[in-house]
Amino acid sequence: MVIATGIVAGLINRWLLLRSDYRHYPTYPHGQLIHLALGFIAASLGAVAVPAIAKPDYVAVTFLVLAAQQFREVRNMERETLMKLEESKIISRGTAYIEGIARVFEARNYLVIMTALSSSAAAQLGGLKYAFIVAPISIIVSLRLMGGSFIGDIAQVEKGRIDFKGSLLMVEDVVMMNVGLPQTRQKIMDEGMGVIIKPRDDNARLNLDNPGQRKAIIHDVVSILGSKVDINETELMPLARKQVDQGYLAFFVVANEPDIEMLIEVVKKVPVLESTRGTTLFSYYGRKAAD
Amino acid sequence: MNTGLNEYILAIVTCEKDKIKNGGCPVFLAQGQEEMEHISLLLARVLGGVVHDLENGVYFVCKH
Numbered sequence: 180m181v182i183a184t185g186i187v188a189g190l191i192n193r194w195l196l197l198r199s200d201y202r203h204y205p206t207y208p209h210g211q212l213i214h215l216a217l218g219f220i221a222a223s224l225g226a227v228a229v230p231a232i233a234k235p236d237y238v239a240v241t242f243l244v245l246a247a248q249q250f251r252e253v254r255n256m257e258r259e260t261l262m263k264l265e266e267s268k269i270i271s272r273g274t275a276y277i278e279g280i281a282r283v284f285e286a287r288n289y290l291v292i293m294t295a296l297s298s299s300a301a302a303q304l305g306g307l308k309y310a311f312i313v314a315p316i317s318i319i320v321s322l323r324l325m326g327g328s329f330i331g332d333i334a335q336v337e338k339g340r341i342d343f344k345g346s347l348l349m350v351e352d353v354v355m356m357n358v359g360l361p362q363t364r365q366k367i368m369d370e371g372m373g374v375i376i377k378p379r380d381d382n383a384r385l386n387l388d389n390p391g392q393r394k395a396i397i398h399d400v401v402s403i404l405g406s407k408v409d410i411n412e413t414e415l416m417p418l419a420r421k422q423v424d425q426g427y428l429a430f431f432v433v434a435n436e437p438d439i440e441m442l443i444e445v446v447k448k449v450p451v452l453e454s455t456r457g458t459t460l461f462s463y464y465g466r467k468a469a470d
Numbered sequence: 471m472n473t474g475l476n477e478y479i480l481a482i483v484t485c486e487k488d489k490i491k492n493g494g495c496p497v498f499l500a501q502g503q504e505e506m507e508h509i510s511l512l513l514a515r516v517l518g519g520v521v522h523d524l525e526n527g528v529y530f531v532c533k534h
Contacts, residue, residue: 346523359521359529360507411518413534 182226184307185299188314189222190215192294192321196287214284217253220246221288225295229303250288257281269408270401270417275391279452283325290321330376330396331447333383338439339373339429351375353422353429363414370407372439374446376419376428381469384426385457392455393419396430399449404442405435476533480517483510483529490528 197211224246231239258281265271294317301313330336339350343364348355350373358364376396378384386392397417407415417432430446459465482490482497483506490497498513500506510521510529519533 345525356520357522359523360511362507362511363521411515413518414514414520416520416534 180307181230181299181302182223184302184310184314185226185229185295186219186222188298188310188318189225189291189295190219191314192318193218193222193287193291195318195322196290196325217250217288218291221250221291222295225292226299228296229300233303247292250285250292253288254281254285257284269410270398270406271394272398273391273394275389275452275454276395276398278454279395279450282453287325290324294318294321327453328451329447330449330451333379333386333451334428335377335379336443336446337375337377338443339375341368341371341373341431343368348431350420350429350431351422353420355418355420355429355431358414360414367415367433370437371415371431371433372437372442374430374439374442376430376446378427380460381465382457382460385459386451386455387428388421388426388457389452389455392452393428395452396446396449397432400430400432400434400442400445403445404432404438407433407435474518474533479530479532480519481510481513481531483513483531484527486527489526 193215197214224243228240228243231243258277261272261277261280262274265277294314297317298310298314302310342349343358344354346357346359346364348358348364348367358367376387378387396419401417406417408417415433417430419428419430421428432442434442460469479493479495481495482493483500484490484497485500485502485506487497487499498509500509506529510531513519513531514521517531517533519531522530522532524530
C-alpha cells in the first residue's frame with residue numbers, strides 16, 4: 180500500500196511534467212510513452228526506498244542507489260535523439276538548447292523520485308491520509324522548480340522598424356545582412372517583421388549575447404509562426420544580431436503568419452537557457468564595472 | 471555530411487567587367503541590370519546561396 184501510494188504520486192507528477200507544446204518536444208506519442216515508462220521506474224524506485232529502510236534492508240537501499248544511476252542515461256538519450264533530428268531541420272535548435280532540454284529531462288526524473296519518496300515516507304510514517312497531503316504539495320513544488328525563467332522576465336521585447344540602408348537590411352539601428360536582389364528587398368519590406376530585445380540588466384545582456392540563446396529564440400519563433408526559408412533558398416533566413424554598443428538584440432524574421440503581436444509574445448516565452456545564463460552581477464568586479 | 475563551400479564567393483555577376491580582377495571564381499557578364507538580377511537569382515537558387523550587392527554594380531553569390 181505504501182509503495183503503491185508513492186508510485187501513483189510519482190507517476191502523476193511525471194505526467195504533469197510532460198509537456199507537448201510549441202517546442203515540438205516530446206510531441207511524438209512514442210516519446211511520451213518512453214518518458215512515462217521511465218517515470219514509472221523512477222517512481223517505483225523512490226517509493227520502495229522508505230519501506231526498505233524501515234524493514235531494515237540496507238542491501239535493497241544500495242541497489243536503489245545503483246539504479247538511480249541509470250537516469251543519467253536519460254540525458255544522453257535525449258541529447259542523441261535531438262542531435263539526430265537536428266540534421267533534418269532547416270532551422271536548427273542549436274546545441275545549447277539541446278543540452279538544456281536534455282538536462283531538464285534528467286532533472287524531471289529526479290523530481291519524480293523525490294515525490295514518490297516523500298509520499299511513500301508520509302504513508303509509512305503517518306498513514307494514508309498524510310500521503311494525500313504530502314503528494315500534492317511535492318507535485319506543486321516540483322512543477323515550480325521546473326518552471327524556469329523566460330526571455331520576457333529578463334528583457335523588454337518591442338516592435339522594431341525594418342528598413343534598408345542601400346543594400347543593408349536594418350532593424351532600427353542594427354545591421355542585419357546584405358540583401359542583393361531588389362525583389363527580395365521588396366518582399367522583406369512587405370512581409371518581414373522586426374523585434375528589438377532590450378536586456379533589463381547586465382546579466383541579461385550577457386545572456387542575449389550568447390549565440391546558443393539566440394538560436395533558441397529563432398527556433399522557437401520559427402516553430403510557431405513558420406518561416407519562408409526553404410532548402411537552397413536561404414535568403415529570408417531569420418537572424419538575431421546585437422547592437423554592439425548598447426548590447427541589445429535585433430531580431431528579424433519573414434514568417435508564414437505575419438502577426439507582430441504574437442511574435443512578441445512568442446519571443447517573451449522563450450526559455451532562458453541554463454548554460455548561457457549571464458552571471459556577471461554575482462561577481463564583485465562585475466558589479467563594480469556595471470555602475 | 472555537408473561538404474559545400476561556405477562563406478566563400480561562389481560566383482560574381484556584373485555588367486562592368488573592369489571592376490573585377492581575376493579572383494578564382496567564375497565571373498558572369500550580363501547585359502544590363504535586369505539580366506544581372508536574373509542570372510544572380512538563378513545562380514543563387516542552384517548553388518543554395520544568397521545574392522549580395524556590393525553597391526557598385528557588382529553582385530555576388532555566397533553560401534552561408
